[in-house]
Amino acid sequence: MTRTAALIVAAGSGSRMGGALPKQFAPLAGRPLVAHSYVALAGHPAIDRVVVVVAAGQQALLAEVLPDAVVVEGGATRRQSVANGLAALDGFDRVLIHDAARPGVPAAVIDALLSALDAADGAVPVLPVPDTLARGGDRLGEVVDRATLVRVQTPQAFRLDAIRAAHAAWPAHEEATDDAQMLRAIGRDVMTVPGDSALEKLTYPGDVAAAEARIGGAMVSRSASGFDVHRLAEGYELWLGGIRIPHRLGLAGHSDADVALHAITDALLGTIGAGDIGMHFPPSDPQWRGAASGRFVEHAVQLIGARGGIVDFVDLTLICEEPKIGPHRDAMTASIAALIGLDARRVSVKATTTERLGFTGRSEGIAAQAIATVRIPLE
Ligand code: MG
Numbered sequence: 001m002t003r004t005a006a007l008i009v010a011a012g013s014g015s016r017m018g019g020a021l022p023k024q025f026a027p028l029a030g031r032p033l034v035a036h037s038y039v040a041l042a043g044h045p046a047i048d049r050v051v052v053v054v055a056a057g058q059q060a061l062l063a064e065v066l067p068d069a070v071v072v073e074g075g076a077t078r079r080q081s082v083a084n085g086l087a088a089l090d091g092f093d094r095v096l097i098h099d100a101a102r103p104g105v106p107a108a109v110i111d112a113l114l115s116a117l118d119a120a121d122g123a124v125p126v127l128p129v130p131d132t133l134a135r136g137g138d139r140l141g142e143v144v145d146r147a148t149l150v151r152v153q154t155p156q157a158f159r160l161d162a163i164r165a166a167h168a169a170w171p172a173h174e175e176a177t178d179d180a181q182m183l184r185a186i187g188r189d190v191m192t193v194p195g196d197s198a199l200e201k202l203t204y205p206g207d208v209a210a211a212e213a214r215i216g217g218a219m220v221s222r223s224a225s226g227f228d229v230h231r232l233a234e235g236y237e238l239w240l241g242g243i244r245i246p247h248r249l250g251l252a253g254h255s256d257a258d259v260a261l262h263a264i265t266d267a268l269l270g271t272i273g274a275g276d277i278g279m280h281f282p283p284s285d286p287q288w289r290g291a292a293s294g295r296f297v298e299h300a301v302q303l304i305g306a307r308g309g310i311v312d313f314v315d316l317t318l319i320c321e322e323p324k325i326g327p328h329r330d331a332m333t334a335s336i337a338a339l340i341g342l343d344a345r346r347v348s349v350k351a352t353t354t355e356r357l358g359f360t361g362r363s364e365g366i367a368a369q370a371i372a373t374v375r376i377p378l379e
Contacts, residue, residue, distance in 0.1 A: 003048050004114065005092040006041040006155065007085040010034045010062070010100035011055040011074030023202070024054075024100040025061055029212050029310055029375075032065045033202065035341055036103035039305020041096065041155075044110050049092070052100075053085040067338055068298060079176055083167050089160060097163070097179050098155035103211060104198030105155065107306065112193035113157035121162035121188040124180045125195035126150035153195045156180050162188055198308075219375040221312070224270025226370045228262040228277075232363055240318065240325075240366075241332030241349065242294050242339055247323045251366060254283040258293035259368040260316055260349075264336065265293070267314070267372035268300035272307050297339045309376035311340050315348040319360050319367040325351035 010024040024034040034052065042050045053074045054062050062071055072088045074081030082097060089095055094117055098105065109125050116123035129149045135141025156179050166182040176182045180190045202211055236250025239258040251257035265277045274280075277296055281288045304311060314336065318325050325332075329349050337344040354361045 002094060003092045004046055004094040004096070005089045005160075006047050006050045006096040006098060007082065007089070008034060008037055008041065008050065008052045008098050008100050009074070009078060009081055009085070011053050011058075011078070011081040012101075013055050013058075022055070022058065022061075025058075025065065026208070028103055028202070028208055031310060031341060033103055034062070034100040035065055036305075037098055037100060037105050038066055038069060039302055039341075040105035040107070040308070041098065041110070043302040043306025044107055046110065046114055047096070049089075051085055051088055053081045055081075065341060077175055079167070079170065079182075082179060086160070086164055086167060092160050094157065095160050095163060096155040096157050099201065101201050101203065102154055102199045103202065104196070104200075104308065106196045106198055106308075109193065109196050109199065110155065113155065116191040116193055117157055117159060120191045121159045122180055122183040122190035123157045123193055124178075124190055125153045125155070125199060126192045127153065127195040127197070150192065151195070152178060152180065153199045153201075154178070156190075158183060162186075219310075220378050221373060221375050222271045223371055223373045224267050226263040226266030226268075226270060226372070227368070228259045228266065229359075229365050229367045230257045230259040230262075231365045238323070239293070240328070241316070242292075242297075242335035243328060243331050245323055245328055249322075249363070255281070255288050255291040255293050255296070259366050260318060260332070260370070261293035261297050261336075261339070263368035263370040264314055264316060264340075264372065265296040265300050267370040268297065268304060268311065268340075268374070271372055271374040272304055272309065272376065274300070274303050294335075294339045297336075301340050304374055304376070307376055309374045311342060311346075311372065311374050313346050313348075313373040314340060314342070314370060315372075316350065316368065316370045318349070318351040319354060319369070320351070320365075321353050321356065321361055321363045325349070 025032045051070045053072045072085050113123045129146040133144040133146045166186050230251040230253045232249040233252045238245045238247045238250040239256045241260040333347050333349045337347045359365050
């Protein structure tokens, strides 16, 4: 079984794009730049682990936006940062090395790169050069034949042992332009596959607006609902919205029976027509017994990300006679926002009773309904 990891290099400290935050944490279409490639890579079925390399002191920033990401501390240079990431990948066969400044990662590019590794130690996405190229200076110099040139993008894919050998062999005090050049320097082949304009690197402040226009221009908004019920019973913990609420009764059922997160998961899955929670996490599968339901939400968000989608808003209504939701509303909102990777202002938590009518009125159970709104690329 071939195991594949992805390494996102997000260790820059500069804010060339004009904001106060390092570029990789600056917002793009409502979420930090690094989160865009993270969800795309983590959601790809062939990728088993995504590791994010951040600069010293940025771990807390990353944990805030991607609480579940595996984090490695980078070094003084990009090359050292990649080397630190590679050192953390024991047990893997292949690695995709990606720059956080390239937010879109089409699944088709990942597929092509990994296929190319069947025949070579490395592969890179490339695009043709559309402009005339010439030598510069005060006066225009001679034209360079652009037909023989390509623009090299990331992710760059490698057999792990080969790229580790390339890093080990590279002169300690020289910087490399990218990892593919290091692999070539030890005499290995690097194949090219078609790149994609979605992978353009964001460098200057204007690039963000352009990328948002590229994302926004081809995106459509979709909403979907989710509904769930769990039984209230003695002897269980009560988890709602990812937080534990001290109460005389708890919710019984599959996983931790967090009815709120189950409804939200189904709403998120609904936006991309990806079935329901039971299809992804069957109640009959013992591995989900007692599981924290936040995993289900994160999985749905990753699936949306893999489709190039962005979650815009989630609205939740809890229907119960007890417990009182008001005192826990802020904590629940913050918990749900963190699971989805949203600002808390984009999560709404409401509660109602059924006037003591029906099973919720008799406190036999809690019902939850949710609506999720996402933007996804027009198909
Ligand atoms: Mg359920």
